[in-house]
Structure formats: C-alpha cells, structure tokens
Amino acid sequence: MSDLGKVDRAFFDEYISPNLGADREDVAVGPRHGVDFGVVDVDGTALVTATDPVSVLPGLGWERAARFALGVVLADVAVSGLAPSHLAVSFHLPPEMDDGAFAAVWAAMDETLSELGTAVVTGHTARYSGCAFPWVGGATAMAVGDREDVVRPDGARPGDHLIVTTGAGVEAAALFASLYPEQIPADEAAIDAAAARLPGVAHVRGAGAAAAAGPVTAMHDATEGGLHGALHELADGAGVRVEFDRDAVPLPDDVRAVADALDFDPWRATSSGTLLVTAPPEAADRVLEALRGEGLAAADAGRITDGEGVVADGKAVPKPEGDSSWPVYERLSVK
Numbered sequence: 103m104s105d106l107g108k109v110d111r112a113f114f115d116e117y118i119s120p121n122l123g124a125d126r127e128d129v130a131v132g133p134r135h136g137v138d139f140g141v142v143d144v145d146g147t148a149l150v151t152a153t154d155p156v157s158v159l160p161g162l163g164w165e166r167a168a169r170f171a172l173g174v175v176l177a178d179v180a181v182s183g184l185a186p187s188h189l190a191v192s193f194h195l196p197p198e199m200d201d202g203a204f205a206a207v208w209a210a211m212d213e214t215l216s217e218l219g220t221a222v223v224t225g226h227t228a229r230y231s232g233c234a235f236p237w238v239g240g241a242t243a244m245a246v247g248d249r250e251d252v253v254r255p256d257g258a259r260p261g262d263h264l265i266v267t268t269g270a271g272v273e274a275a276a277l278f279a280s281l282y283p284e285q286i287p288a289d290e291a292a293i294d295a296a297a298a299r300l301p302g303v304a305h306v307r308g309a310g311a312a313a314a315a316g317p318v319t320a321m322h323d324a325t326e327g328g329l330h331g332a333l334h335e336l337a338d339g340a341g342v343r344v345e346f347d348r349d350a351v352p353l354p355d356d357v358r359a360v361a362d363a364l365d366f367d368p369w370r371a372t373s374s375g376t377l378l379v380t381a382p383p384e385a386a387d388r389v390l391e392a393l394r395g396e397g398l399a400a401a402d403a404g405r406i407t408d409g410e411g412v413v414a415d416g417k418a419v420p421k422p423e424g425d426s427s428w429p430v431y432e433r434l435s436v437k
Contacts, residue, residue, distance in 0.1 A: 136335030138178040152178035156239040161281040164206035181321035183253035183313030184245035191241040192226040257319040258340040263386040264404035268376040269352035271368025274427035275360040276300040288363035295356035301375025308396040315392035324373040346404025371427040
C-alpha cells in the first residue's frame with residue numbers, strides 16, 4: 103500500500119476482504135475495492151450506505167468548509183442514483199475548535215442538508231485530545247429506494263458512452279488556490295478562478311438528475327488517484343475497457359495553470375466533484391443535458407468497449423500509484 107491515502111487493492115484483498123463479519127443474505131452489494139457504496143436489501147427495498155471521513159478545512163471559512171465536506175460525504179451514495187435521504191455523523195473535534203466555529207459549520211450543514219432533503223438521524227459529538235484539522239470525524243450517508251432504481255457500480259457495458267463532468271484535478275487545484283494562494287507562482291486571476299471551482303454539492307444533485315434522465319449504467323466520483331484512478335476503478339469493476347479522448351475531458355485553463363505552477367499531474371490528483379457516468383447511446387444526450395442543467399460542465403468523452411484497462415488517445419493509461427496532489431499538500435502546509 104502507499105504511505106498516504108486510501109489503501110490499495112492488495113491491502114484490501116489481504117486484510118479487509120476476507121474479514122467482513124457475518125455472511126448475510128440481505129447484503130446485496132458488499133465491500134469491494136474502488137466501489138463507492140454498499141446496498142442492504144430490506145424486504146425488497148434498497149438501503150444504500152457509504153461511509154467517509156469528515157474533513158473540515160478552516161482556511162476555507164467555516165461555511166464553505168462545511169459544504170465541501172458534505173459534498174464528499176454524500177457523493178458516494180448519490181452515485182447509486184438514489185438521493186441521499188439520511189445522514190449519521192460523528193464529530194471528533196479538535197480542542198481548539200470553539201463553540202462558535204462548530205455552530206457555523208453545523209448551521210451550514212443543516213442548511214445544505216435541508217435543501218437536499220437529507221435528514222440527520224443519529225450522531226456523536228465530542229472534543230478529544232489528539233484530534234486535529236482537517237480530519238474531524240466520520241459520517242455514513244444513506245439512501246432508500248427501489249432495488250431496480252439503484253445504479254450498480256459495476257454496470258458499465260460495451261457500447262456505453264463515457265460522460266465526464268467538471269474536469270481533471272479541479273478539486274485539488276481549487277483547494278490549493280483557496281488555501282495557499284500566496285504560494286502559487288501563477289497569474290492571480292487564474293488562482294482566483296481556480297479557487298472559485300471548489301466543489302459543493304452540485305455533483306450530488308447532478309448524479310440524481312443523470313439517473314432520472316437516463317438510463318445510466320454506472321456512476322463514480324473521482325476522488326483519490328484522480329480521473330485516471332477512477333477510470334481504472336470503473337473498468338475493473340465492470341470487467342470492461344474504457345477508451346477516452348483527453349481533449350474532450352474538461353480541463354479549465356486556470357486549473358491547468360495551478361497544476362503547472364505547483365508541478366502536479368491533474369489527471370492523477372484528487373477530483374471529488376468530478377463524476378464519471380456511463381450511459382447507452384440512446385440516453386447519452388439526455389444525461390448530458392441533465393448534468394448541465396445542474397450547472398456542471400459535462401462532456402461525452404469516450405466509449406466503453408470489450409477488454410480491460412484504460413486507454414487515452416490510443417495509448418494505455420497505467421494505474422496511478424498514489425495521488426499526485428498529496429506531496430504538494432504536504433509541502434504547502436509545512437510552509
């Protein structure tokens with residue numbers, strides 16, 4: 103496994119996969135490396151669940167940090183095609199986070215959850231020694247709906263179109279531009295434009311809109327390992343090959359400028375908020391229109407074919423080893 107970030111497949115297969123507790127028939131989709139969510143069958147109704155850390159970055163401002171954190175937590179359920187309906191959240195607050203700061207974070211989360219129709223059902227909140235920003239807890243998002251409406255993570259099929267939203271490396275560039283603008287040797291206008299792209303919850307709404315407009319066969323949120331990592335996870339999960347055109351994928355000039363200035367590869371940098379959506383040819387235009395209707399840049403960037411792996415412009419794309427943004431974050435945060 104790599105030193106930082108999510109464990110790799112070898113670690114998962116050796117330590118996690120063989121040890122999953124009781125073998126229950128109601129687990130319709132269980133833990134798999136690179137898969138965003140699990141599904142429990144409750145008398146024919148699907149309960150979709152996903153658990154993620156809660157990351158709050160004070161440098162973003164409390165309200166903006168809260169919306170960014172929620173977007174990460176809710177996306178893994180949203181890509182099932184069902185709208186996040188419930189949330190369980192555990193806060194392990196650093197001692198230096200005072201009541202006013204927590205109140206600002208929680209108020210912004212409450213407002214955003216209310217807009218999305220997501221209810222908090224349980225949780226835990228405490229301050230503990232040894233806790234530090236940005237990792238201030240964990241949360242489990244849930245969605246409830248018909249089993250047949252769940253978009254399976256392994257559903258991509260040969261002939262499907264590959265639709266990509268938002269762009270490569272947008273989350274990483276937006277975070278760096280927001281948190282460390284004075285350390286980026288790039289044009290100020292580009293830094294400001296990149297900072298304004300920080301994901302909120304538009305992709306959460308977008309996933310639901312895409313599923314409703316579809317059908318769609320699979321959806322995935324590109325997080326650690328970036329777009330290249332997410333494409334490999336999509337291909338591996340379905341046992342297919344992904345072929346795409348780099349020039350068709352959104353990569354805003356300001357994001358490219360920040361990536362060049364900080365010397366990281368935007369294709370292998372964390373990109374939460376960037377959705378991969380596969381859809382049959384007859385549905386691709388409807389899905390594109392639905393995503394754009396939620397304010398997301400979206401492009402028909404490739405095709406799903408027989409085979410394995412990921413190919414860009416006719417050349418094989420290797421699986422990324424780690425995330426290209428982690429060393430940059432470490433370097434900037436130390437300064």
